[in-house]
Amino acid sequence: MPLHDPFVVADDTTRTYHLYTSNDPAVSGVEGTGTMVYRSTDLRDWTRPVVVFRTADQPGIWASDGAWAPEVHAWDGRYYLFTTLHDENKPLEVPPANRWGTPFRLPNHMRGTITAVSDSLTGPFTVVDPARPTPPENLMTLDGTLYVDPSGQPWMVYAHEWLQTVDGTMEAIRLAPDLTRTIGEPVFLFKASDASWLTEQIPGGVPHQLAPYITDGPQLYRTPDDSLLMLWSTYEKNVAGDDGTISGGYVQTYAVSGSGDLTGPWEQRRPLVREDSGHGMLFRTFDGQLTMIVHRPFEKARGKLYDMEFAGSELRVLRRRADLDGGG
Incomplete structure (x- = not known):
């Protein structure tokens, strides 16, 4: 199952x-950029996927590439799809400087999460606003997810791309009650380099400030002690080769x-899973x-499953479910 x-x-x-x-035409049999869904009653045997969203079916949509990181949330009697689109032909202004004060520059283009709605988990989903992404369109963002705070206020939490910031950030913005538009300005949550373990494998004296710090795949959960937990992914850094090149593997x-509030303060924990794994989410089985x-590895990815448990505000891996995901 490619996913x-x-x-x-x-x-x-x-x-x-x-x-x-994301839709894979070789698997779904349907051409085009979009979202597909596999279905199963036991997490072992899955149906051929059905396409539930295609950019080609959305008149006037601002972008037709990507459709990364789809997720579906029940809200007010309907289902809302978040997925990230981009258009390399719509450049964004490159920020004049970054936090390192270096000449690190990469071209920026429009990228952001859109919101689409359906009455069914199997679609079809229709984009709410075809003219723009849900987060501010001048920001290069991805992987938007839904979070509803204790007062009932919905938020979109997203990753602000390292391509624009070098040190990628997690940010949040309030959503209207019907999830169709944003309210107010983005709120900064944390930056990737706050995870101090990211550079533990780089020897002292090796300059690593030019290496990008990536934020990816936020997902939020309330813990048993009423803390707020965020899964996220990044690349752990190490030195590859004698030339001091910085590289690293994808990690979950x-x-x-600890305050239980979306605005933090956020404390970073050590990786749950390495092995070029990431962009995880939690769910409860029917038992x-x-x-x-x-997904693992990052290229030609497949799904990998783990039994987990909360211990207060901490999250622990209990065991790998190779009996369900086919091993590897």
Whole structure:
């Protein structure tokens, strides 16, 4: 099962798991950029995926590439799809400087998460605003997710691209009650380099400030002690070769807001899973087991499953479910 950035909805009504990922025409049989969904009753055997969203079916949509990191949320009696689009032919202004004060520059273009709505988990989903992404369009963002705070206020939490910031950030913006527009300005949550373990494998004296610090795949969960936990992914850095080149593998990690508030302060935890794994999310199986799904490896990704548990504000891996995901 080819899949990248997996997202699972366990639908109690039909006792069916819905696994969303970017459309792969070779698997779905449907051409075009969009979202497809696999379905299963046991997390082992899955149907051929059905396409639930295509950019080609959205008149006037601002971008037709990407459709990364799809996720579907039930809200006010309907289902809302978030997925990230981009258009390399719509350049954004490159910021005049970055936090390192270096000449590091990369071209920026429009990228951001759109919101689409349907009455069914299997679509079709229709984009709410075809003219622009949901976060501010002057920001290069991706991987928007839904968070609803204790007062009932919905937010979109997203990653602000390292391509624009060098040190990628997690940010949040309030959504209107119907999720169709944003309210106010973005709120900064944390930056990738706050995870101090990121550079532990780089020897002292090796300059690494030019290497990008990546934020990816936020997902938020309330813990048993009422803290707020965010899964997120990044690249752990190490030195590859005698020339001092910085490289690193994709990792699944998390952060905790002990206050329970979205604005933090956020404390970084060590990675949960390495092995070029990431962009995970949590769901409960129909028998109540807390489960994490990630993709591995980053290229030609497949889904990998883990039994998990909360211990207060901490998240722990109990075991790998190779019996379900086929091993590897």
